[in-house]
Amino acid sequence: MTREVRPVTLAFTPEGTIIFADVILKIIETLSEGFLILDQDQEVLFFNEVLLQQTGWRSRDILVDRRFLEYISPEKCRIMERLAVIPGPDGQPQHFRVASFPVETESGEYTLVRIRPDARTAQAALRGDSMSPAEHYETLFRNFGDALFTANLKGRVLTANPAFYRLLEQPEDQEVGNVGDHYVYREDLEDKLLRLLEDDEVYNLETHLYTNSKAIRRVLDSSWVIRNPEGVVIGYTSQFKDVSYLKNLEARLKISERNYSLLFDTLLSSIIIVDPLGNIVNWNYTARELYGYSWEEVAGQGFDQLFGTGEDRPHLQEIFRRIEESQGRYIEAEVPRRRKDGSLVYTYASYSEVRNTSDELVAYAITEKDLTERVNLERKLKDSFEQLKQTQSAAILGFARLTEYRDKNTGKHLKRIREYTKVLATSLRGRKDYRRYITDRYIEDLCLSAILHDVGKVAIEDAILLKPGKLTEVEFTRIKEHARMGGDALRDVDQEIKRESFLTLGKEIAYYHHERWDGKGYPEGLAGNAIPLSARIVALADVYDALTSDRPYKDAMSHEEATALIVEGRGTQFDPDIVDAFLQNQEAFRSIRTFNEFEEHPERFESLLRQQVQELASPGE
Numbered sequence: 001m002t003r004e005v006r007p008v009t010l011a012f013t014p015e016g017t018i019i020f021a022d023v024i025l026k027i028i029e030t031l032s033e034g035f036l037i038l039d040q041d042q043e044v045l046f047f048n049e050v051l052l053q054q055t056g057w058r059s060r061d062i063l064v065d066r067r068f069l070e071y072i073s074p075e076k077c078r079i080m081e082r083l084a085v086i087p088g089p090d091g092q093p094q095h096f097r098v099a100s101f102p103v104e105t106e107s108g109e110y111t112l113v114r115i116r117p118d119a120r121t122a123q124a125a126l127r128g129d130s131m132s133p134a135e136h137y138e139t140l141f142r143n144f145g146d147a148l149f150t151a152n153l154k155g156r157v158l159t160a161n162p163a164f165y166r167l168l169e170q171p172e173d174q175e176v177g178n179v180g181d182h183y184v185y186r187e188d189l190e191d192k193l194l195r196l197l198e199d200d201e202v203y204n205l206e207t208h209l210y211t212n213s214k215a216i217r218r219v220l221d222s223s224w225v226i227r228n229p230e231g232v233v234i235g236y237t238s239q240f241k242d243v244s245y246l247k248n249l250e251a252r253l254k255i256s257e258r259n260y261s262l263l264f265d266t267l268l269s270s271i272i273i274v275d276p277l278g279n280i281v282n283w284n285y286t287a288r289e290l291y292g293y294s295w296e297e298v299a300g301q302g303f304d305q306l307f308g309t310g311e312d313r314p315h316l317q318e319i320f321r322r323i324e325e326s327q328g329r330y331i332e333a334e335v336p337r338r339r340k341d342g343s344l345v346y347t348y349a350s351y352s353e354v355r356n357t358s359d360e361l362v363a364y365a366i367t368e369k370d371l372t373e374r375v376n377l378e379r380k381l382k383d384s385f386e387q388l389k390q391t392q393s394a395a396i397l398g399f400a401r402l403t404e405y406r407d408k409n410t411g412k413h414l415k416r417i418r419e420y421t422k423v424l425a426t427s428l429r430g431r432k433d434y435r436r437y438i439t440d441r442y443i444e445d446l447c448l449s450a451i452l453h454d455v456g457k458v459a460i461e462d463a464i465l466l467k468p469g470k471l472t473e474v475e476f477t478r479i480k481e482h483a484r485m486g487g488d489a490l491r492d493v494d495q496e497i498k499r500e501s502f503l504t505l506g507k508e509i510a511y512y513h514h515e516r517w518d519g520k521g522y523p524e525g526l527a528g529n530a531i532p533l534s535a536r537i538v539a540l541a542d543v544y545d546a547l548t549s550d551r552p553y554k555d556a557m558s559h560e561e562a563t564a565l566i567v568e569g570r571g572t573q574f575d576p577d578i579v580d581a582f583l584q585n586q587e588a589f590r591s592i593r594t595f596n597e598f599e600e601h602p603e604r605f606e607s608l609l610r611q612q613v614q615e616l617a618s619p620g621e
Contacts, residue, residue, distance in 0.1 A: 034115035052358060054117060056089040059358050074100040074113045081145045083118060097145050147240040155180040167242055169211040184208035184216060192223060196236055200225045218243050270368040278303050278316040290370055292340035307337045319351055328353045334375055346375040413545055414451040419592045420541035421450040427581040449506030450538045453513045456486025468552040484523045487511030508532040513539045518572045536575040540582055548593050559590050
């Protein structure tokens with residue numbers, strides 16, 4: 001006969017209160033005897049490691065196979081310790097002494113079962129049990145786990161077993177004298193004797209005894225009268241069950257249970273315990289408040305079914321697999337969960353294994369901290385930041401377009417420069433030498449600031465800026481000043497910000513985008529890597545756009561012609577790495593140029609479209 005496997009280190013009431021948690025059961029784990037704890041339905045709640053070692057049984061078998069409880073029959077050993085035969089792993093009989101005790105806690109009554117090997121009986125079985133009845137009684141008397149003694153009606157001890165002497169902390173060769181001298185409360189002895197005379201026997205009277213060292217032992221006293229052949233009562237036999245440790249254990253259980261429950265329910269983090277199938281077996285007050293369910297609504301329900309938010313989230317079984325790969329613990333941040341009312345909460349979730357003393361996995365603990373308020377705030381801040389960035393980008397583009405009122409080509413030129421710059425920077429990031437320097441933030445700032453490269457031209461006279469012919473030497477010297485004037489303007493703004501911003505790159509680009517790799521550029525004649533990377537990238541993008549665009553003083557070149565000139569300037573005018581990045585992305589440059597060309601000159605697009613239609617209509621020509 002089998003039954004559903006239940007956790008062996010955790011037991012729960014319908015209200016979700018933890019009865020036996022690891023912190024409590026460590027009390028029993030420190031004992032040297034085997035122990036079981038049974039609930040009111042005689043279901044196994046807990047057993048310690050010693051029990052497994054003594055019997056050789058596996059924990060799963062004790063839980064699933066009801067025969068183990070049938071072997072020990074705990075309901076038959078409440079009066080006194082009894083012999084039990086439990087088959088070992090090889091099927092051979094093993095002899096044990098079993099005693100059971102009721103334990104009351106704030107959550108109800110439980111049964112504590114003590115199991116220990118019976119070496120003498122096992123030895124007798126091995127040698128064929130050739131003892132006489134008298135020897136049997138003597139063996140039983142001397143090896144009985146509880147204290148046994150006989151006394152006359154005056155209380156003088158006539159015989160006693162070794163357990164009795166151990167209980168009183170007295171050598172066996174020392175006379176005990178009157179047992180009444182060891183009773184802490186004399187009235188307990190008098191009450192026992194009166195009840196013996198009335199009923200011939202009494203069971204489990206709780207009393208207290210002094211040891212020889214004046215320590216106090218709490219015992220359960222069971223006694224039977226002794227009669228002579230004529231039926232006259234001449235004395236009595238008593239059995240003392242030492243329950244001092246049991247009562248201490250019971251008190252500690254109550255305290256530990258109360259403290260653990262208080263701690264469990266006052267933690268600010270949500271704690272949910274699930275079995276290996278993902279079904280909820282316990283939770284604390286914080287979890288109830290977080291999710292809005294009652295205990296009756298969640299007990300035994302699947303965690304995913306209650307709190308899951310969709311197929312894009314990993315199922316709990318997948319989380320269990322990750323826990324195993326992470327050596328017993330796994331963490332997730334900003335995990336979306338569904339509350340009872342349908343709203344979403346976001347948590348910082350820590351998943352951990354719960355194992356018993358045999359290192360068997362019995363449950364998982366899901367500890368969560370509510371991050372909903374923080375996540376919502378971060379999202380609002382992110383939205384505000386995105387809006388700010390869009391506003392900033394539009395403002396910068398508007399600022400850069402100041403020159404458009406005088407040079408009608410500038411607006412489209414700025415858009416193309418931004419696209420070319422992004423292509424080059426993204427390509428360079430794939431190279432080992434640039435990978436750590438060129439980040440997403442760098443590319444974003446670079447593309448925004450690149451459009452400010454010619455902002456200094458607002459200070460150049462129209463006669464020079466818009467002159468259709470070749471510039472004189474004086475005019476060229478004047479127009480070269482736009483680099484320094486633009487850089488100075490952005491420097492002043494950047495200093496007002498008092499921290500590094502995209503304007504830091506804008507200042508570099510404005511100053512140095514006309515410098516050359518060989519040092520023959522302006523305004524400072526910088527060479528090689530002394531020229532900021534941002535300026536080297538924009539320099540090539542600016543030249544390519546200038547070559548392929550119409551200007552008052554020239555017509556646009558083709559992509560191929562512009563490419564040939566850029567390749568010719570590799571290592572002299574341009575950084576060789578940036579030229580290589582350009583060559584690897586020629587088609588991207590061509591596409592950007594073509595799109596903008598058709599946008600500027602729609603009649604060219606219509607002409608090309610008509611040509612393609614004619615070709616399709618006359619495929620044989």
